[in-house]
Amino acid sequence: MKTRIVTLSIALISLFAFSLFPAAAQEDECYAKNGTWDADTSQCKLTVGVTVDVDYPLDFAAYPAAAAVIDAYITTQQQTFISSYTPDYSLPSYTNNWWMGISHEDYHFSDDIRSIVFTNSFYTGGAHPNSGFNTFTFDVTADKQILLEDLFVKGDIPWDTISTFVQDDLTTHLGDLSDAQMIELGTGTNPDNYKSWALTPDSLIFFFDPYQVAAYVAGPQQSAIPLSTFAGQLNPPFAS
Numbered sequence: 001m002k003t004r005i006v007t008l009s010i011a012l013i014s015l016f017a018f019s020l021f022p023a024a025a026q027e028d029e030c031y032a033k034n035g036t037w038d039a040d041t042s043q044c045k046l047t048v049g050v051t052v053d054v055d056y057p058l059d060f061a062a063y064p065a066a067a068a069v070i071d072a073y074i075t076t077q078q079q080t081f082i083s084s085y086t087p088d089y090s091l092p093s094y095t096n097n098w099w100m101g102i103s104h105e106d107y108h109f110s111d112d113i114r115s116i117v118f119t120n121s122f123y124t125g126g127a128h129p130n131s132g133f134n135t136f137t138f139d140v141t142a143d144k145q146i147l148l149e150d151l152f153v154k155g156d157i158p159w160d161t162i163s164t165f166v167q168d169d170l171t172t173h174l175g176d177l178s179d180a181q182m183i184e185l186g187t188g189t190n191p192d193n194y195k196s197w198a199l200t201p202d203s204l205i206f207f208f209d210p211y212q213v214a215a216y217v218a219g220p221q222q223s224a225i226p227l228s229t230f231a232g233q234l235n236p237p238f239a240s
Contacts, residue, residue: 115198186213
């Protein structure tokens with residue numbers, strides 16, 4: 001009797017294992033076609049399209065001026081990305097799944113003066129995803145946007161001071177990944193290189209996209225300049 005039970009068990013196990021082979025083979029064939037295997041429906045799904053995910057900063061929604069700027073930025077990013085979608089059907093299907101995600105981080109100089117730093121991450125079928133920064137600073141009580149020149153007396157931004165500090169800081173921070181030429185091209189005294197910034201109670205922080213001041217492997221960079229560096233050059237309330 002024991003021998004019959006063992007034999008029957010082996011037969012059932014063998015039958016179960018054999019029944020899995022066709023599904024496993026189909027799954028492998030699906031992956032070979034760059035598809036996704038749905039085990040519940042036994043379907044091989046190949047998807048092509050665009051996805052845009054936005055983490056909306058609701059903390060700014062109550063302030064009309066800030067909300068208007070943020071809404072316009074998000075809408076423009078969505079429209080531009082979706083309209084630029086150009087799939088290449090000669091490539092594997094997964095490379096035609098474009099994706100963009102917008103996340104954010106908030107910085108407070110004070111209860112009234114707040115910066116929001118958007119990180120726009122995207123994949124368009126290349127070897128890897130990429131990202132970039134967009135930043136805005138607001139006086140939410142006065143309901144207005146603050147520009148970089150608003151920080152400084154007579155709007156005179158001390159580009160030489162900023163450039164020297166940032167270049168030295170990045171060189172130190174990047175270490176072996178530091179490239180003097182890339183740092184110079186991505187900073188210097190060109191205002192376009194300093195469009196992404198935020199304020200804390202004691203620092204002016206500049207943000208740099210991947211590839212701007214270093215190779216992709218180094219990732220995005222930032223440099224925080226103490227506000228004390230600008231003694232006598234800042235407008236109230238930024239001069240402490």
